[in-house]
Amino acid sequence: MSSLEIKDLHVSIGEKQIVKGLTLTVRSGEVHAIMGPNGTGKSTLAKAVAGHPSFTITSGDVLLDGRSILAMQPDERARAGLFLAFQYPSEIPGVSIANFLRAAVQARMGEGEELDATGYYKRLYSKMDLLKIDRKFTSRAINDGFSGGEKKRCEILQMAMLEPKFALMDETDSGLDIDALRIVADGVNALRSTNLGVLMITHYQRLLGYIVPDHVHVMWDGRIVKSGDKSLALELEAKGYDWVKKELVRA
Amino acid sequence: MSASPTLAPAALGSFTPEVFAAHLASVSHLPAWWLDRKRAAYEKFASLPLPKRTDESWRFATLTGLKLDGYVLPAAVTAAQLGHSPIGIAKAGKLVLANNRLVAQEPISAELAGRGVIFETLQNALLKHGDLVKAHLLAQPAKQGSEKFSALHTALLNDGAFIYLPRGVELAEPLAVFHYAHGAAAAVFPHTLVIAEGNSRATVVDFFRSADDGAHFACGQNDLYAAHGAQLTYTAAQTWSRETLSFQSNSIVARRDARVQSFNLHLGGRQSRHESHSELQAPGAHSEMLALTVAHGSQEFDQRTLQIHQAPHTSSNLLYKNALLDQSKTIFSGLIVVDPDAQKTDAYQSNRNLMLSDDAEANSLPGLEIQANDVRCTHGATSSRIDPEQEFYLQARGIRKDDAGELLTFGFFEEVLSKLASEPLHDAFRDLIKTKFKK
Incomplete structure (x- = not known):
């Protein structure tokens, strides 16, 4: 059983405080959803935990299995078991998905260890089948000219190949039509297991109809202001974020 | 024979009249016209100064690195001494030259030879196909600043590769030529001459290699001639040792409807100058000029290009990309020249630099010289970080x-x-x- 503990985390961009004391623990097998309006610090939280250099953690800590990851480079955090599914995945012309994923898999192997190419492709193709991704996809450049749905499926494919302990999914539903959303959600559900903890960041309740969370947290102005089970998402949907503003923030 | 008294000894360096005389004696069996050209070339080499600070064609280059002394015309080596490592691609034929001499070869098939394809050493070609060689060997004089080094190349060129593709012949596999420098201070003068007759089609690959990490001197040239409708692909991979000083000049002539693609990969050397010029001599001629460079440590790569449009309806497309690490330096200077009657020219020139280090230096000098009024010419240079x-x-x-x-x-x-x-x-x-x- 693994755990990802976020403890009283404060994150700033330059002089501006964005995350203002957030505490949350995700354990293997759990799916947590963080909901909240735009600009409340959800994406900042995800990127800061993944180690994006533009964000400064001014206080607090992030522990993976009890050990702080804050001194680790983003690639070290990834190899330790963190995965960030990007809201806006980078387009990288000239680097094929196959080469990219092979480099990522190879980075996880020991010094002098050789990648078994046959086994790698077998695994890659089975994950692609699972996600209903055409095999021709692997020779395309990373996200280069991809539709919104293709980009998000590509993120889930990477997650499937890298088998993280914890996935931070940043607005994975944004920009997806209902069919694409269903494919992505099916992919995530297929990866749900007792070995994976998920922190899903979303603006809308819609995604949670497909990926049913165990816990729902409402984020407002850099903090979690309310936590509950999946019914909280429905309540939020019915009452709107104004309710959060009026009822929760005042308290 | 003596050098001009006004020249400092550094202008000759190791390549003294005695060294030239000994070389000339060793090739006395070659045709007289060639020996005459070599004599004239040596005179020219000896009369020209080394590049100076004020030479526009050497702008940004580290001139102190261009010393010609400390080198020797190296002794012959055997294939075993060389330790030649193959590249693992299927080939129609292979020549391995080291220290200016042939050391190994895989001839072309009897079938190709029967159809008139010639793939052999330049010395053999001079003896057997003198007129053909005479018409094309070093036919385009250096135009971009390396006149002195081009003259040195002509004077001391001992042997190289000769490729002749008769009309209409197409090769499915590439012809590969390896040019090695072996031993301390070895000076080599690689040459590859390719004559592609009408509608022939082939790929030629040059590999420039050091057999050891000695401080070599490489002064090479190649001539690519593509006749009416020929399709010639030329690729070269330069992996000289990290201490090598290299000059390489690449001449391309494209006749009517000929298409030449050249690709140069620059990886080795301490300081490497590469000049490449394409002459589009007749309507429909096309030259695609490509290069990739990875510069690291304190390496310097200096690339000068010319796209000369001499006839209407010709096109050229140049794309040179450099990746710079550490304290490395690159120079790109390119010029598109459109002659007055070369209307409907379509020319493109682009140099792109990827800066992987804050200490690296990329210099770009793109240029146009257009004398026709109905042309499309674009050029540009960019440098960007990751x-x-x-x-x-x-x-x-x-x-x-x-x-x-x-x-x-x-x-x-x-x-x-x-x-x-x-x-x-x-x-x-x-x-x-x-x-x-x-x-």
């Missing part, structure tokens, strides 16, 4: 920062590599590029 968001994206997948830089460099290079039709060559070049990123 996109931090792309780097973070790769790192967020567990890829180390250095490896992310390598992947992004390959991404940057792919636009050029993907233009090579031959998949095995593409892979061979990728493998060579990878060696630059090994710690």
Whole structure:
């Protein structure tokens, strides 16, 4: 059983405080959803935990299995078991998905260890089948000219190949039509297991109809202001974020 | 014979009249016209000064690095001494030259020879096909600043590769030529001459290699002649030792409807000057000029290009990409020249630099000289750093920062590599590029 503990985390961009004391623990097998309006610090939280250099953690800590990851480079955090599914995945012309994923898999192997190419492709193709991704996809450049749905499926494919302990999914539903959303959600559900903890960041309740969370947290102005089970998402949907503003923030 | 008294000894360096006389004596069996040309070339070499600070064609180059002394015309080596390593691609034929002499070869098939294809040493060609060689060997004089070095090349060129493709012959596999320098201070003068007759089609690959990490001197040239409708692909991979001083000049002549693609991969050397000029001599001629460079440590790569449009309805397309690491330096100076009657010229020139280090220096001097009024010519130069968001994206997948830089460099290079039709060559070049990123 693994755990990802976020403890009283404060994150700033330059002089501006964005995350203002957030505490949350995700354990293997759990799916947590963080909901909240735009600009409340959800994406900042995800990127800061993944180690994006533009964000400064001014206080607090992030522990993976009890050990702080804050001194680790983003690639070290990834190899330790963190995965960030990007809201806006980078387009990288000239680097094929196959080469990219092979480099990522190879980075996880020991010094002098050789990648078994046959086994790698077998695994890659089975994950692609699972996600209903055409095999021709692997020779395309990373996200280069991809539709919104293709980009998000590509993120889930990477997650499937890298088998993280914890996935931070940043607005994975944004920009997806209902069919694409269903494919992505099916992919995530297929990866749900007792070995994976998920922190899903979303603006809308819609995604949670497909990926049913165990816990729902409402984020407002850099903090979690309310936590509950999946019914909280429905309540939020019915009452709107104004309710959060009026009822929760005042308290 | 004596050098001009006004010249400092440094202008001759190791290549003294005595060295030239000994070389000339060793090739006395070659045709008289060639020996006359060599004598004239040596005179020219001896009379020209080394590049000066005020020479526009050497702007930005580190002139103190261009010393000609301390080199020797090296002794012959055997194939065993050389330790030649193959590249693992299927070939129609192979020549291995080391220290200016042939050391090994895989001849072309009897079938190709029967159809008139010639693939042999330049010395043999001079003896057997003198008129053909005379018409094309070093037929285009150096135009971009390396007149002195081109003259030295002509004077001391001992042997090289000669390729003749008769009308209409198409080769399915490339012809490969390896040019080695072996031993301390070895001076080599590689040459590859390709004559592609009408509607012939072939790929030629030059490999420039050091057999050891000695401080070599390489002064090479190649002549590519594509007749009416010929399709010639020329690729070269330069992996001289890190202490090598190299000058290479690449001459392309494209006749009516000929298409020439040239690709130069620059990886080795301490200081490497590469000049390449294309002459589009008749309507429909096309030259695609491609180059990739990975500069690291304190390496300097100096590239000068000329696209000369001499006839209407000709086109050229140049794309040179450099990746710079550490304290390395690159220079790109390109010029598109359109003659007055070369209407409907379509010319493109682009130099792109990827800066992987804050201490590296990329210089770009793109240029146009257009005397016709109905043409389309575009040129541009850019230098950029790695996109931090792309780097973070790769790192967020567990890829180390250095490896992310390598992947992004390959991404940057792919636009050029993907233009090579031959998949095995593409892979061979990728493998060579990878060696630059090994710690």
